[in-house]
Amino acid sequence: MxxxxxxxxxxxxxxxxxxxxxxxxxxxxxxxxxxxxxGLPVPPGFTIATDxxxxxxxxxxxxxxxxxxxxxxxxxxxxxxSGKRFGDPANPLLVSVRSGSKFSMPGMMxxxxxxxxxxxxxxxxxxxxxxxxxxxxxxRRLLEMFGxxxxxxxxxxxxxxxxxxxxxxxxxxxxxxxxxxxxxxxFPQDPIKQLEMxxxxxxxxxxxxxxxxxxxxxxxxHTIGTxxxxxxxxxxxxxxxxxxxxxxxxxxxxxxxxxYGEYLTNAQGEDVVAGxxxxxxxxxxxxxxxxxxxxxxxxxxxxxxxxxxxxxxxFTIEHGKLYMLQTRNGKRTGLAAVRxxxxxxxxxxxxxxEAVRRVEPLQLNQLLHPMFxxxxxxxxxxxxxxxxxxxxxxxxxxxxxPDKVVEMTGKGEQTLLVRSETSPDDIxxxxxxxxxxxxxxxxxxxxxxxGRQMGKxxxxxxxxxxxxxxxxxxxxGNITIKEGDHIxxxxxxxxxxxxxxxxxxxxIMQVIKGERKGKDAxxxxxFALLLSWADKIRxxxxxxxxxxxxxxxxxxxxxxxxxxxxxxxxxxxxxxRLPIMQEMILATTREDRQKALNKLLxxxxxxxxxxxxxxxxxxxxxxxxDPPLHEFLPKREELMVDIATLKAERPTQDARxxxxxxxxxxxxxxxxxxxxxxxxxxxxxxxxxxxxxxxNPMMGHRGCRLGITYPEITEMQTRAIFEAATEVAxxxxxxxxxxxxxxxxxxxxxxxxxIIVHRVADDVAKETGRKIKYTVGTMIEVPRxxxxxxxxxxxxxxxxxxxxxxxxxxxxxxRDDTGRFIRQYLDDKILPSDPFVTIDTQGVGQLIKxxxxxxxxxxxxxKVGICxxxxxxxxxxxxxxxxxxxxxxxxxxxxxxxxxxxxxxxxGKT
Numbered sequence: 003m004x005x006x007x008x009x010x011x012x013x014x015x016x017x018x019x020x021x022x023x024x025x026x027x028x029x030x031x032x033x034x035x036x037x038x039x040x041g042l043p044v045p046p047g048f049t050i051a052t053d054x055x056x057x058x059x060x061x062x063x064x065x066x067x068x069x070x071x072x073x074x075x076x077x078x079x080x081x082x083x084s085g086k087r088f089g090d091p092a093n094p095l096l097v098s099v100r101s102g103s104k105f106s107m108p109g110m111m112x113x114x115x116x117x118x119x120x121x122x123x124x125x126x127x128x129x130x131x132x133x134x135x136x137x138x139x140x141x142r143r144l145l146e147m148f149g150x151x152x153x154x155x156x157x158x159x160x161x162x163x164x165x166x167x168x169x170x171x172x173x174x175x176x177x178x179x180x181x182x183x184x185x186x187x188x189f190p191q192d193p194i195k196q197l198e199m200x201x202x203x204x205x206x207x208x209x210x211x212x213x214x215x216x217x218x219x220x221x222x223x224h225t226i227g228t229x230x231x232x233x234x235x236x237x238x239x240x241x242x243x244x245x246x247x248x249x250x251x252x253x254x255x256x257x258x259x260x261x262y263g264e265y266l267t268n269a270q271g272e273d274v275v276a277g278x279x280x281x282x283x284x285x286x287x288x289x290x291x292x293x294x295x296x297x298x299x300x301x302x303x304x305x306x307x308x309x310x311x312x313x314x315x316x317f318t319i320e321h322g323k324l325y326m327l328q329t330r331n332g333k334r335t336g337l338a339a340v341r342x343x344x345x346x347x348x349x350x351x352x353x354x355x356e357a358v359r360r361v362e363p364l365q366l367n368q369l370l371h372p373m374f375x376x377x378x379x380x381x382x383x384x385x386x387x388x389x390x391x392x393x394x395x396x397x398x399x400x401x402x403x404p405d406k407v408v409e410m411t412g413k414g415e416q417t418l419l420v421r422s423e424t425s426p427d428d429i430x431x432x433x434x435x436x437x438x439x440x441x442x443x444x445x446x447x448x449x450x451x452x453g454r455q456m457g458k459x460x461x462x463x464x465x466x467x468x469x470x471x472x473x474x475x476x477x478x479g480n481i482t483i484k485e486g487d488h489i490x491x492x493x494x495x496x497x498x499x500x501x502x503x504x505x506x507x508x509x510i511m512q513v514i515k516g517e518r519k520g521k522d523a524x525x526x527x528x529f530a531l532l533l534s535w536a537d538k539i540r541x542x543x544x545x546x547x548x549x550x551x552x553x554x555x556x557x558x559x560x561x562x563x564x565x566x567x568x569x570x571x572x573x574x575x576x577x578x579r580l581p582i583m584q585e586m587i588l589a590t591t592r593e594d595r596q597k598a599l600n601k602l603l604x605x606x607x608x609x610x611x612x613x614x615x616x617x618x619x620x621x622x623x624x625x626x627x628d629p630p631l632h633e634f635l636p637k638r639e640e641l642m643v644d645i646a647t648l649k650a651e652r653p654t655q656d657a658r659x660x661x662x663x664x665x666x667x668x669x670x671x672x673x674x675x676x677x678x679x680x681x682x683x684x685x686x687x688x689x690x691x692x693x694x695x696x697x698n699p700m701m702g703h704r705g706c707r708l709g710i711t712y713p714e715i716t717e718m719q720t721r722a723i724f725e726a727a728t729e730v731a732x733x734x735x736x737x738x739x740x741x742x743x744x745x746x747x748x749x750x751x752x753x754x755x756x757i758i759v760h761r762v763a764d765d766v767a768k769e770t771g772r773k774i775k776y777t778v779g780t781m782i783e784v785p786r787x788x789x790x791x792x793x794x795x796x797x798x799x800x801x802x803x804x805x806x807x808x809x810x811x812x813x814x815x816x817r818d819d820t821g822r823f824i825r826q827y828l829d830d831k832i833l834p835s836d837p838f839v840t841i842d843t844q845g846v847g848q849l850i851k852x853x854x855x856x857x858x859x860x861x862x863x864x865k866v867g868i869c870x871x872x873x874x875x876x877x878x879x880x881x882x883x884x885x886x887x888x889x890x891x892x893x894x895x896x897x898x899x900x901x902x903x904x905x906x907x908x909x910g911k912t
Contacts, residue, residue: 008054008069009076012038013046013234014083021309026051028229030102033329040308042301043325046083047097047233048076050201052104055227058205065202077197077232084234088118088193091126095193096140096235099200101207101228106330110216111228112151112207114200115270116144116235120191124174136240138169143270145177145189148196152203153185197232204230218828221835221877236325238318239270245291245319246271249284249298251306254314254334257341261285261299263315271316271327294324305329310351311360312342336365337525344528354535355909361532363876363903367393367494369529370895371459372505374492382490382499385478388439388464389821390496391450396437396459397490397502400483402471404431408577411435418489420476422469423818424449425633429575432458437491439498441469441476443821450871459493463821467498514559533561533898536905542882543889544900545623547869549573551612557894561901564620565613566802566891567742567869570719571629573609574602583634588690592714599718606722610739611729619736623802623869623891625781626719626755627708628744630699632691641688648681700810705745709755716758724766727774739776742802747784749793756797781869783807788849792856795864801857802891803850805870805878809837812846838871841878847885854886867891876903883907 010019010027012035019027019035027035031049038044050073057066065073081087086095096118101111119127119141128137149155159180167173181189190196207213208228217224238246248271249263264281267290288295298317301324305313314332318325334342343357352360371394398416401407407417411434419435421428423442432438432452437459440449453460469476474485481500483489490503512518513526520526545566546557550573554565574583579602586598613622696702709716720741727737743755756778767773779800782788785808791801810817817838827833833842841847850868857864867889872878874896882890883904892900 006053008051009048009072010035010051011046011048011076011079011083013044013080014038015041019049024104025226026053026229028052028102028104028231029106029330030100030328031229031231034231034233036308037305037326037329040304042305043323045234045236045325045327046080047231048080049102050230050232052227052229055205055208055229056225058202059209059227063202063206065198065205073201074194077194080232080234086234088197089120089123091122093130094118094123094127097197098231098233098235099197099204100231100233101204102231103208103222103228104226105220105222106333107213107216107220107222108333110213111210112204113272114144114147114151114204115272116140117148117196117200118193118235119144120193120196122191123193131240133240135169136237138171138174139239140237140270141174142169142177143272145174145181148189148200149177149181149184151207152199153181153187155181155184159184201230201232204228233327236318236320236327237270238266238320239268240320242268243291243319243322244268245287245294246317247281247284247287248314248316249302250312250314250332251302252312252332252338252342254312254332254338257334257338257345259345261302271318291319291322294319294322297324301326302329307351310346310356312338336361336368339365340369340525340528340532344531355539357532358536358539358902358905359909359911361902363879363899363906366529366898366902369510369525370394370508370898371493371511372396372507373494374490375504375506378504379499382501382503384497385481385483385489385500386464386466386498387496388461388466388498389443389450390493391443391462392438392453392458392460393494394437394459395490395492395494395503395505397488397505398436399486400476400489401431401435401485402469402474402476404428404434406485407431407435418491420467420469420483421449422471424452429572430577437461437493439464439467439489439491441465441467443818453493459491461491461493461496461498464496464498514556529898533901536902537561539908540883540901540904541908542879542887542900542904543867544897544904545621545867545869545889545891546894546897547873547891548613548894550609551616553894554613554616557897558616558618558620560894560897562620562894562897563889564738564891565617565622565624566867566873566889568613568622568624569628570606570625571627571633573606574634579605580634584687586715587631587634587694588686595712596714599714603718603722606719607726607729610723610726614727614730614737614739615735619738621738621740623740623742623779623867624719624723625742625744626706626716628705630694630696630702630704631708632694632696632699635691635694636687638688638691638695641684641691645681645684645688648677648684651677700807700816706743706751706755707745709743709758710751713758716755717762720759720762721766724763724774724776725770727776728766728770728772731772731774737774739774740800741776741778742781742800743778743798744781744804745783745807746780746794746798747786747790749790749797752780752794752797777865779865782850782853783811785812785849788853789856791853792860795857795860798857798864799861800865800867801853802866803853803868803870805841805846805850805868805872806838808849808870809842809846812849813837813842835877840875841872841881843881847881851885865889874900876900876906879903880907880911884912 017035017038021032021036024032027049086093088095096116098115100113124141128134146160150157163176178189238244245265245267246269247265252259253262263284266281312332313329316328339361343360346352347357374395398418400420401417407419411417417435418437419431420439423440438449440462443462449462467476467478476483488502490499509523509525513520513523543563545564546562547567548554548557548565549569582601586595589595727739731737741759746752759778777799780798781804782801783804865888869891873890874892890900
């Protein structure tokens with residue numbers, strides 16, 4: 003049996019690997035091999051395969067002895083091809099040792115340059131080059147890198163020497179003393195020993211904390227390991243006819259088709275990225291080294307055509323001769339990704355399917371939201387950082403009360419709502435504020451969910467701030483921010499800035515809002531074209547979660563094919579409706595409740611009419627009332643404080659004067675009587691709040707349980723739906739209402755509510771003479787509903803997964819409290835991802851699959867969707883595709899992301 007190959011040579015116009023071998027050679031090694039195969043000027047070297055890294059870790063972080071002989075054979079092969087020898091005074095071989103994972107991890111792992119230098123070779127190299135500063139600078143870099151990467155010596159230990167000595171023999175001696183003192187061993191003079199130690203150190207850097215963090219964030223598997231590339235050094239620091247640089251074949255920020263990059267003359271590669279010297283624009287290289295510049299442009303253009311993607315390249319020019327050190331597909335912004343993908347289709351480099359595949363769905367976020375002006379951003383101080391719940395940039399004055407936000411916004415101020423945490427009571431302030439900042443909460447907390455739906459920049463779980471709502475201020479370290487002070491929040495990065503950072507409006511949002519015509523907006527045209535290609539590829543339908551016509555209008559413009567979730571409770575929190583809702587809750591008889599519901603009926607009917615008209619024949623899924631009733635009432639603690647405060651004002655006079663209140667209006671006694679009346683009202687509210695108090699309200703009297711105990715609520719909502727649908731249908735428009743019963747766990751719960759829906763639908767049809775086609779289904783958010791889906795499907799015509807609650811009830815996690823510990827779960831690899839952000843495929847996902855299988859066994863044509871926040875998460879959308887769902891529903895501002903993710907799934911991305 004042939005043994006597995008572990009070493010792959012490249013150089014001299016040949017290679018043992020290719021670009022297709024990234025699993026084995028890593029990205030860097032595969033592309034070095036490919037460039038060598040193409041006959042490009044690549045310094046020779048060899049790659050140690052990623053499999054050796056895995057063996058290294060399995061072998062207690064030791065290079066396997068069985069591979070040592072082969073390793074040395076490849077070292078000799080490199081010597082033969084280069085014509086140089088390790089440790090040869092007459093012509094020493096110097097090499098670099100670099101990492102190279104399958105996936106680009108820029109700067110996360112270690113590199114060591116100039117290996118092979120020692121006291122003897124340095125002395126002879128000075129004579130050979132007649133350039134003492136160059137040799138000592140190379141030796142200095144080697145000692146510093148070797149000390150840091152291989153021996154674990156902090157680079158700051160070398161800083162004092164750098165300040166005290168110029169580059170020369172004294173500095174080299176001082177560096178070697180530091181290495182001996184801090185590591186307990188002298189710097190190895192044997193070049194092979196240097197190489198072996200450096201090789202092992204680069205393997206160890208695979209599990210540096212920074213590398214682990216990067217892989218966690220980028221969802222790169224920890225098991226794939228890194229390759230190690232050993233390559234002959236070429237030098238850009240031998241004189242003024244030498245240079246080094248990095249570049250892109252197109253602008254990675256904007257996507258513009260321009261030669262883009264920077265370079266330095268008389269420098270090594272690390273100088274360009276380290277910021278020690280200010281690099282120069284790559285275009286200026288044509289003025290200094292025209293021939294090398296022309297060759298570089300020719301080679302990189304060829305590489306872009308060969309790889310059919312924008313290339314990120316590194317190069318060195320040694321005495322006028324160009325060498326290519328690396329090429330890889332360049333990382334780019336969302337703006338650049340869309341433009342480059344569309345442009346390359348126009349240039350016939352790629353097909354539309356490949357263009358769709360090239361753009362990551364979440365990159366579209368960057369195109370949809372305001373962003374801080376890059377020229378201004380750096381001038382402002384970052385004072386805190388939290389969870390980047392909803393992307394975009396916002397600046398304004400800080401307010402801690404949603405009513406105050408509404409008031410000050412009405413006066414023309416830009417406002418930001420800052421809270422310890424938000425609740426549905428704050429929604430009016432959230433609508434008016436430019437953005438939201440909370441000290442607690444997770445990525446599916448109220449502030450996060452509503453912020454995404456509204457397209458409001460939101461930062462949640464910002465534990466670096468301490469909010470004192472009573473004093474109307476918050477602390478960020480030693481900085482105090484008072485009400486009315488200016489801050490800025492970046493919902494994309496999670497950063498909070500002191501002051502008012504200027505923003506730049508998204509071109510796409512200008513078109514969506516009707517402020518600009520699409521034909522006059524190049525970015526919008528590219529965005530729309532890319533998504534049109536995605537729509538031809540995807541199987542999954544994409545709907546939107548929307549509660550008001552404005553949100554529905556945005557959803558349609560973003561390409562939504564219906565409303566997958568209308569949360570009717572959000573309609574009751576409006577300022578003019580909340581008192582009526584409270585009147586209904588405070589009612590002690592059904593008759594009194596009905597009086598309040600009669601007042602709400604025309605308001606709900608108007609809401610639904612607006613949604614039906616906006617959606618123009620697309621289906622609209624309306625969920626009946628879901629939250630517990632106490633959410634519509636003031637908080638218990640606040641009422642108790644208010645009552646105590648009122649009673650403490652004039653307690654002795656109030657009781658005596660209350661009965662005479664009508665005689666004393668306008669007098670001090672009348673004021674006291676009014677205070678008594680207010681106390682009585684608040685005590686009545688408190689009594690009702692106490693009656694409704696639950697230890698765990700999210701698992702208590704809510705959802706279908708409300709409709710069962712108060713059937714008149716379901717009746718009013720159903721009547722509002724069908725009266726609105728009938729009114730719209732009379733104008734000749736198609737209406738497709740879908741009534742969704744929430745929190746069903748037992749078939750009899752669904753039957754109870756469905757009977758009401760059907761009865762009211764029949765009543766409205768008789769009254770109006772027009773029958774509306776509709777369906778009744780349920781929201782699957784209770785595990786029991788999942789395992790009993792076959793029984794429920796006998797009655798329900800559709801299922802829609804409420805994955806937020808389904809996740810909450812499956813894990814036993816409170817979605818609003820997990821922010822306090824979920825970060826540690828992720829860091830300690832207890833969970834691979836936040837289950838409230840990405841569907842937990844092994845647990846919650848299995849319940850989803852069971853539901854679909856059982857439900858369709860009973861009702862083969864059962865329509866199944868998802869309306870939880872997971873509907874806008876690309877990984878969750880892909881899971882939904884392969885699980886056989888019919889549609890996903892996301893907030894309007896994530897519809898485009900879901901459309902692109904659904905296309906990725908159809909193209910086979912897993």
